[in-house]
Amino acid sequence: MKKKPNKQLLDMLSNIAEGLGQTFAPFCEVVVHDLSNPRNAIHAIENGLSGRDVGDSVTELGLARIRDPEFPAVIANYANTFPDGRKVKSTSIGIKDESGEYVAALCLNVDLTLFQSFQGAISQFTRIDDREVHEHLEAGGGSHSDRIHARIDEFAAARATTPRSLKPADRKQLVQELKKAGMLEVRRGAEIAAAHMGVSRATVYSDAK
Template structure:
C-alpha cells in the first residue's frame, strides 16, 4: 500500500467521522461505507449499518476502480439503482473525495435498502385508497376551511417560506388578507388558522385586530 500524505490521512479520518454520523442518523435502513481508494485491494475502511455483508478490508468496487483510473470520473453519482448480494433492491449514492492534487483518494457510499420502503408504499397505498363511488358527498371538514389553508399556503409561498415560519408582521398581513376575503367569517376559521400556523388562537385574534 502506498504511503499516505498527512493531507490524505486527515481527509480519510474526517471521512470516517462523517460516515459514522450518517450511519447513526439513517440507521438501520442505510448502509454507509468509506472506501480507501489508495488501497484498492483492501478498500473498505469503515462500514456502518452493514446491509451488504461486506467487511472492513474488502476490495474496491468497480465504481471505485473507475475513479482510481480516471480523475475526471464524476465526483457525485446519486440515487442509482443497485442490488445487494441476496437480491434486495437498493438505491445508492457514491461521492468521490479528492485531495488537493485532484486525485481520488476515497469514496463515501450510501446504500439504502428499498425493500421495507416498498412494503410501506404498498401498505400506505392500500390504506389511503377510497371508493369514490360509495361516497355520500359527506365532509368532516367545515366548508371553507380547505380554502383558508390554501390561501395561507399561497401567502407563504409568495414569501418563499412555510406557514409555520411566517414572522409576526407577515401573520398580521395574512390575517388582513383573509379578513378582506371574508374568510374569517367561516366557522372555526380562527381554530383552522391557528393550527395551520402552529400558533395559539389568542395569537390569531391579536394578529386580526
C-alpha cells in the same frame, strides 16, 4: 502504484462514516474505500447491509475513479442492488488528494425495502372506494365550513401565500370580508375561520371589530 491517502484522512472519513451510520441506522450502509489498495479497498464499513467486510475489494465505481481523475466526484441517488436482491439507493463521493488524484471514496447505500413496505402500507391505508357518498363529519353539515375555507384560500392565494401565513393587516381585511358576507354569523363560523388561519377565536373576534 497509486499514492496512499494519509492515515489522518482515512480516520476522518471513518469518523464521518460512523456518524452517518449511527444517524441513519438501520437502513443505510456507509463505506470508506481506500482507492490506493483496490484488492483490500474497504477501510471502514458501518451497518454492513451488503455483507461486505473491512478488507474487501473495490467496486466498479472505485476502479473507474482509480483509472480516471476526471470521473465525477459525486454520483448521487443511483439505483443499486444488494447481493440478496434488495433494492438500494446509492451515493458515491470521491475524495482527491492535493495532486488531483482520487485516493478515497465515501459511499452510502440505502436499503429501500423498509420504505417500499411503508409506501405500500400507506397506499393501502389511504385508498378509498370511488363511490358517490358525501358526508361531513361535523354537527349541522359541512357546507358552510367548505365555503369559509374556500373564501379564505382564495384570499390567501391572491396574495401568493397560505391562510396561516397571512400578515396581520391582510388577515384583518379578510375577517372583515367574512363578517360582511355573513360567514362569521353561521354556527361555529368564527371557530372554523380561526382554525383554518391558525389563530385563536379571540383573534378573529378582535379582527372583526
